[in-house]
Amino acid sequence: MLIRKADVSDAESIAAIHVNTWLHTYRDILHEDALKSWTMKERVKRWENSLPSAISGGNAMYVAADQGTLCGFVLSGTMRDAKLRMRYSGEIYGLFVHPSYQRKGFGTGLLHTALEHLHGLGHKRAALWHLENTSDRSFFKTEGAELVYESEVTIAGKVYTQSAFGFESTKRSHVKS
Secondary structure (H helix, E strand, C coil): CEEEECHHHHHHHHHHHHHHHHHHHHHCCCCHHHHCCCCHHHHHHHHHHHHHHHHCCCCCEEEEEECCEEEEEEEEEECCCCCHHHHCCCCCCCCCHHHHHCCCCHHHHHHHHHHHHHCCCCCEEEEEEECCCCCCHHHHHHCCCEEEEEEEEEEEEEEEEEEEEEECCCCHHHHCC
């Protein structure tokens, strides 16, 4: 497993991971209208436009590769949510591992790398948002995160519950392995 900083040439691979993971994870949770909007064409365009800002400033995006093939990514930076910012200054904006590579350590490696990055920027704590009712929610608890609070989010006109998970330390030695 190789984990490295993403660059703009990774946009298409990141889009493929994003689409495949989203459709796999949320196929039984989200309304089909929400799933239909996740196309490769749309995601490639979005990542080509947003990747330069996702890899600059205090933000960082890392990708994981297996034998040269990108299989996951994590994006992190400064907390955007005002309520969470009261305790958590860092945020993991997204962690996606292609379904074919899940449960093989890529998610753990990416998560730890993002937490190390946030720690290096001076963020002592970090949090992330996750939709309720997915099979991978336990991953964050296993990695040391605690459920902080829940709120509603509207996706394609339907209301869902999202959960905020907080890491009380971004130091790798405090993250469970």
